Amino acid sequence: AQSVAQPEDQVNVAEGNPLTVKCTYSVSGNPYLFWYVQYPNRGLQFLLKYITGDNLVKGSYGFEAEFNKSQTSFHLKKPSALVSDSALYFCAVRVRYGNNRLAFGKGNQVVVIP
Amino acid sequence: EAEVAQSPRYKITEKSQAVAFWCDPISGHATLYWYRQILGQGPELLVQFQDESVVDDSQLPKDRFSAERLKGVDSTLKIQPAELGDSAMYLCASSLWATGTGNTGELFFGEGSRLTVL
Numbered sequence: 001a002q003s004v005a006q007p008e009d010q011v012n013v014a015e016g017n018p019l020t021v022k023c024t025y026s027v028s029g030n031p032y033l034f035w036y037v038q039y040p041n042r043g044l045q046f047l048l049k050y051i052t053g054d055n056l057v058k059g060s061y062g063f064e065a066e067f068n069k070s071q072t073s074f075h076l077k078k079p080s081a082l083v084s085d086s087a088l089y090f091c092a093v094r095v096r097y098g099n100n101r102l103a104f105g106k107g108n109q110v111v112v113i114p
Numbered sequence: 115e116a117e118v119a120q121s122p123r124y125k126i127t128e129k130s131q132a133v134a135f136w137c138d139p140i141s142g143h144a145t146l147y148w149y150r151q152i153l154g155q156g157p158e159l160l161v162q163f164q165d166e167s168v169v170d171d172s173q174l175p176k177d178r179f180s181a182e183r184l185k186g187v188d189s190t191l192k193i194q195p196a197e198l199g200d201s202a203m204y205l206c207a208s209s210l211w212a213t214g215t216g217n218t219g220e221l222f223f224g225e226g227s228r229l230t231v232l
Binding site: 036041042043045046092101102107 | 155156157158221222226228
């Protein structure tokens with residue numbers, strides 16, 4: 001069964017500094033990987049996905065993520081954090097061939113300090 | 115921009131009462147999902163529909179939860195009777211289609227229905 005680990009509960013970063021949110025995954029076969037963001041009392045919003053090809057994928061709001069197959073990681077990054085990036089971030093994985101069932105990590109709370 | 119519609123946004127109920135949530139997916143999306151998100155945790159899949167058929171309900175507590183998507187469009191998730199541990203956010207999501215090879219589609223989520231059981 002597929003699973004995702006997001007090791008940190010909370011990530012604190014000063015506004016303007018680089019932001020990194022870590023994610024490692026476990027899946028049998030080739031993965032599809034996703035990042036979602038959730039603001040308080042809202043649904044999840046899609047940020048970006050890795051399907052195949054270039055290991056560095058770019059997404060919404062200046063976010064990017066790097067797929068590393070040897071380390072089974074898919075860390076989310078942003079070069080310069082904004083206060084408005086403060087939210088809950090979820091990494092998710094699914095197998096390439098299947099019924100599109102996504103397994104989510106527990107989430108990371110990002111706090112950007114002005 | 116098309117959105118997944120959910121109602122109600124908030125529901126407070128007493129334990130042992132019945133509660134129902136409704137979801138209308140993005141038009142043309144054949145696959146519909148119900149997730150439960152307990153505070154401080156990631157979403158967990160309760161049930162997945164492909165058109166009107168259930169594809170996966172292995173994590174649905176069938177003694178008290180039921181879900182239907184009769185015409186393959188909108189869906190209802192019901193809890194009867196509600197228990198204190200059911201307090202959570204119930205998220206509906208949809209995607210173009212799920213089964214088969216090569217689907218890369220992401221899920222589109224609604225705003226969720228927050229349930230509080232007293």
